[in-house]
Amino acid sequence: MSLLVVGSVALDTIETPFGKTQEALGGSAVYFSCAASYFTDVSLVAVVGEDFPKQHIDLLEKRGIDTSGLTRSSGNTFRWIGRYGFDLNEAETINTHLNVFEQFKPALMDKHKEKDFIFLANIDPDLQKSVLNQIDRPRFAASDTMNFWIDRKNESLKSLLKDIDILVINEGEARQFARESNIFKAARQILSWGPKSLIVKRGEYGSLTFHNHSIFAAPAYPLETVFDPTGAGDSFAGGLMGFLAKTRNLDTENIKRAVIFGSVMASFAVETFSLERLASLDEGEIYQRYRKLREITDFEDFED
Amino acid sequence: MSLLVVGSVALDTIETPFGKTQEALGGSAVYFSCAASYFTDVSLVAVVGEDFPKQHIDLLEKRGIDTSGLTRSSGNTFRWIGRYGFDLNEAETINTHLNVFEQFKPALMDKHKEKDFIFLANIDPDLQKSVLNQIDRPRFAASDTMNFWIDRKNESLKSLLKDIDILVINEGEARQFARESNIFKAARQILSWGPKSLIVKRGEYGSLTFHNHSIFAAPAYPLETVFDPTGAGDSFAGGLMGFLAKTRNLDTENIKRAVIFGSVMASFAVETFSLERLASLDEGEIYQRYRKLREITDFEDFED
Numbered sequence: 335m336s337l338l339v340v341g342s343v344a345l346d347t348i349e350t351p352f353g354k355t356q357e358a359l360g361g362s363a364v365y366f367s368c369a370a371s372y373f374t375d376v377s378l379v380a381v382v383g384e385d386f387p388k389q390h391i392d393l394l395e396k397r398g399i400d401t402s403g404l405t406r407s408s409g410n411t412f413r414w415i416g417r418y419g420f421d422l423n424e425a426e427t428i429n430t431h432l433n434v435f436e437q438f439k440p441a442l443m444d445k446h447k448e449k450d451f452i453f454l455a456n457i458d459p460d461l462q463k464s465v466l467n468q469i470d471r472p473r474f475a476a477s478d479t480m481n482f483w484i485d486r487k488n489e490s491l492k493s494l495l496k497d498i499d500i501l502v503i504n505e506g507e508a509r510q511f512a513r514e515s516n517i518f519k520a521a522r523q524i525l526s527w528g529p530k531s532l533i534v535k536r537g538e539y540g541s542l543t544f545h546n547h548s549i550f551a552a553p554a555y556p557l558e559t560v561f562d563p564t565g566a567g568d569s570f571a572g573g574l575m576g577f578l579a580k581t582r583n584l585d586t587e588n589i590k591r592a593v594i595f596g597s598v599m600a601s602f603a604v605e606t607f608s609l610e611r612l613a614s615l616d617e618g619e620i621y622q623r624y625r626k627l628r629e630i631t632d633f634e635d636f637e638d
Numbered sequence: 639m640s641l642l643v644v645g646s647v648a649l650d651t652i653e654t655p656f657g658k659t660q661e662a663l664g665g666s667a668v669y670f671s672c673a674a675s676y677f678t679d680v681s682l683v684a685v686v687g688e689d690f691p692k693q694h695i696d697l698l699e700k701r702g703i704d705t706s707g708l709t710r711s712s713g714n715t716f717r718w719i720g721r722y723g724f725d726l727n728e729a730e731t732i733n734t735h736l737n738v739f740e741q742f743k744p745a746l747m748d749k750h751k752e753k754d755f756i757f758l759a760n761i762d763p764d765l766q767k768s769v770l771n772q773i774d775r776p777r778f779a780a781s782d783t784m785n786f787w788i789d790r791k792n793e794s795l796k797s798l799l800k801d802i803d804i805l806v807i808n809e810g811e812a813r814q815f816a817r818e819s820n821i822f823k824a825a826r827q828i829l830s831w832g833p834k835s836l837i838v839k840r841g842e843y844g845s846l847t848f849h850n851h852s853i854f855a856a857p858a859y860p861l862e863t864v865f866d867p868t869g870a871g872d873s874f875a876g877g878l879m880g881f882l883a884k885t886r887n888l889d890t891e892n893i894k895r896a897v898i899f900g901s902v903m904a905s906f907a908v909e910t911f912s913l914e915r916l917a918s919l920d921e922g923e924i925y926q927r928y929r930k931l932r933e934i935t936d937f938e939d940f941e942d
Contacts (some may be wrong), residue, residue, distance in 0.1 A: 420819040515724040517842070518862045538821075539843040540855075549934045551844075553855035558822045577940075590937040624940055630853045631935050633894040636881075636928055 336375040337579040339366045340440045340465050341455025341568070343380040343390075343404065347415045348607065350422070350562050358608035359390045361412065362455035362478070365565035368612050369572025369599035370453075371397040372620060373580040376572075377446055379403035379465075383411040383434045397613060403446055407434040422563045422604075423537040442468045449473070451579035453571055454498075456480050459490040466497050474584065476500040476575055478567065484511045496528035502571050505536045517542065518549075533574070533593065535567050543593050550590050553631060555601035555623055562607050566600040569612060573599030598623040640679040641883040643670045644744050644769050645759025645872070647684040647694075647708065651719040652911065654726070654866050662912035663694045665716065666759035666782070669869035672916050673876025673903035674757075675701040676924060678884040680876075681750055683707035683769075687715040687738045701917055707750055711738040726867045726908075727841040746772045753777070755883035757875055758802075760784050763794040770801050778888065780804040780879055782871065788815045800832035806875050809840045821846065822853075837878070837897065839871050847897050854894050857935060859905035859927055866911050870904040873916060877903030902927040 341363035347356050363380040370376040377400035384406065394401050412435035415428040440461060447469050454462040454477035462477055477498050483491055484507060491511075495501060501524065505517060512520035521532050521544045531545040538560070543550040574596035581588055598620055605611045645667035651660050667684040674680040681704035688710065698705050716739035719732040744765060751773050758766040758781035766781055781802050787795055788811060795815075799805060805828065809821060816824035825836050825848045835849040842864070847854040878900035885892055902924055909915045 422819075515726075516862055516864065518860050522862075536843065539840065542860075549860055550937070551857035551860070551934050552937075553857075556822050556846075556853055556855070558820055558826075560820065587938055591940050594937055595940070621940070628937065628939065630855050631937075633854070633856075633898055633932070633935075634891055635932065636895050636899070636925070 336377075336449060337370055337451045337453070337575060338377050338379065338442075338446055338449035339363050339370070339453040339455060339572075339575075340379045340462070341366060341453075341457060342412055342435055343378075343382050343386070344412045344414050344435075345386075346564060346608070347413070348417070348562055348564055350418045351420050352561050353607070355562075355607040357413070359393065360414065360564060360608060362568040364394065364609070365568035365603060365612070366453055366455060366572040366575075367394065367399045368397055368609050369569040369603065370576030370579070371399050372599075372615065372617065373573070373576030373595070374451075376400065376576065376579075377403055377449060379440050379442065379446060381405045381407050381434050381438045383407060383409045386411045393609065393613060403443060407437070409434040411435075416564070418563060422560050425563070440465050451575055452476070453575050454478070455568060455571070456483075459483055459487050459494045463490065463494045463497070466494075474499050474578065476502055476571065478502050478571060479507065480504075481507055481510055492527050495524075498529045500531045500533060500574075501529040502533045502535065502567070502574070504567065505534050508532075508534050531589070535570060537563070537566070540597065541570070541593060543589065545589055546586055548586060550593060552590075552593050552597055553627065555597055555627060556630065557601055557605065560604045563604050564607075565603045565612075569603035570596035570600040573597070594624055594627050595620070597627060640681075640753060641674055641755045641757070641879060642681050642683065642746075642750050642753035643667050643674070643757040643759060643876075643879075644683040644766070645670060645757075645761060646716055646739055647682075647686050647690070648716045648718050648739075649690075650868060650912070651717070652721070652866055652868055654722045655724050656865050657911070659866075659911040661717070663697065664718065664868060664912060666872040668698070668913070669872035669907060669916070670757055670759060670876040670879075671698065671703045672701055672913050673873040673907065674880030674883070675703050676903075676919065676921065677877070677880030677899070678755075680704065680880065680883075681707055681753060683744050683746065683750060685709045685711050685738050685742045687711060687713045690715045697913065697917060707747060711741065713738040720868070722867060726864050729867070744769050755879055756780070757879050758782070759872060759875070760787075763787055763791050763798045767794065767798050767801070770798075778803050778882065780806055780875065782806050782875060783811065784808075785811055785814055796831050799828075802833040804835045804837060804878075805833040806837045806839065806871070806878070808871065809838050812836075812838050835893070839874060841867070841870070844901065845874070845897060847893065849893055850890055852890060854897060856894075856897050856901055857931065859901050859931060860934065861905055861909065864908045867908050868911075869907045869916075873907035874900035874904040877901070898928055898931050899924070901931060
């Protein structure tokens with residue numbers, strides 16, 4: 335039972351207007367599982383190289399994350415080198431070394447096949463599909479993707495979507511995928527390809543959730559200090575899926591709550607490099623930001 | 639009593655990916671007063687040239703707008719020629735002919751000096767100040783501005799802000815004015831210059847309202863068809879100030895309601911060129927969109 339994530343573990347070298355970090359712990363599965371760990375048990379399936387520091391695995395295990403699905407392969411760990419300008423909404427990739435991640439073929443252990451909430455982080459849609467094919471029981475699956483796969487594996491991606499409960503993608507990617515600049519029309523197009531729900535991430539502008547013919551517009555948490563946006567999207571997904579796996583309630587009202595916990599977890603991820611803040615929260619801080627988001631969005635009917 | 643707007647009346651020639659219009663009725667005071675006219679009596683102070691078509695004045699008067707402050711000067715009416723690409727958030731100005739607007743010196747008639755809700759649309763901040771100086775009684779004033787005045791009349795603008803209740807500006811202009819990329823820090827900086835409240839317009843992403851140490855994040859109304867964004871900001875201000883002038887209630891909850899009516903009126907403005915849609919609404923449509931905005935933003939506490 336509970337939550338499984340399949341994705342990347344990386345060493346990130348990042349420069350922002352506010353500082354620099356070298357070979358810091360990163361990757362989609364890392365941000366996701368750390369964010370989700372505040373809500374539920376989470377297991378991670380990913381690959382690292384021989385050079386991957388043990389202290390990073392210790393950090394994940396300290397958060398209660400099951401790392402038994404983290405394979406160590408011969409070669410080096412996936413590395414990403416990136417930069418952000420003052421417009422923190424857009425990362426510039428300086429270099430990507432896929433290393434062992436290039437040969438990643440996720441094979442689930444039996445205990446992982448029993449998980450019923452699955453997050454397929456941004457990897458080749460054929461691999462995402464192969465993960466779902468290893469699970470032959472009812473499950474609730476969400477997936478992410480990126481422009482690269484929208485371009486190169488468009489048909490695989492559309493085929494995957496028929497098996498997906500929630501697709502979680504960036505606004506620019508949604509527009510590109512649907513070939514439509516209006517985001518509401520783009521959402522309608524993407525939903526016609528199969529996913530039950532769609533969440534469009536809009537960076538500092540929050541998110542739009544399309545579910546059961548309803549729209550939910552959620553803001554990002556108001557932050558005066560956004561230090562490094564890396565991992566925001568995966569932390570969002572971790573809060574979302576962590577809360578859904580904990581509450582096991584998929585009605586519209588609960589999905590909205592899950593989206594708000596997604597916003598909250600993303601807000602902690604971007605306040606520091608790597609997991610510095612995200613790995614050391616207490617529950618009170620999380621609930622406080624949830625309540626703050628209610629406060630800043632709530633308004634009354636005009637007749638009151 | 640009630641509402642006064644001082645701003646521009648223009649003939650707009652606009653090209654968008656969806657169509658073209660020539661010499662259509664536009665201008666900040668026009669969009670503002672038309673949007674506000676659904677809520678309260680509104681008087682317009684502006685200037686046009688000898689060439690200004692009488693049918694446009696008839697249209698405003700049909701909406702109950704007091705046009706006695708619309709001066710006809712010798713010369714031609716202000717013309718704007720602009721274009722939008724698929725990214726409808728940004729207008730490209732092809733040409734501006736200020737014509738009679740260049741010599742605009744707003745002199746209020748006695749009956750207009752009695753208005754107690756004032757909107758100073760985007761004109762030279764020295765002229766905005768001169769309007770306020772003609773009113774020697776308590777009033778509630780909101781103002782707009784633009785990058786041109788932030789650059790050229792920075793000190794005049796800052797001096798004006800000390801007398802302003804709500805400054806309503808675009809996000810990019812807020813960042814430029816404060817010389818700060820983080821919008822929450824930028825807002826704090828701008829508020830330190832004097833306005834009691836600040837509303838940051840974010841186009842399709844809605845708005846942020848800073849009032850009494852609180853933040854209110856409002857979405858834009860979800861539209862599958864955005865035909866021409868011209869006038870969205872002034873229609874937003876018209877809904878906002880129209881509702882405040884009608885209810886005469888300046889507490890935080892009522893300002894939030896006013897912001898939502900702003901979003902609603904902006905959404906009608908962008909569905910067609912000029913005032914085609916905005917001038918022919920019925921009240922039911924306005925209230926329906928208000929309720930829809932409540933529906934798409936509302937979420938429950940996590941313990942319910």
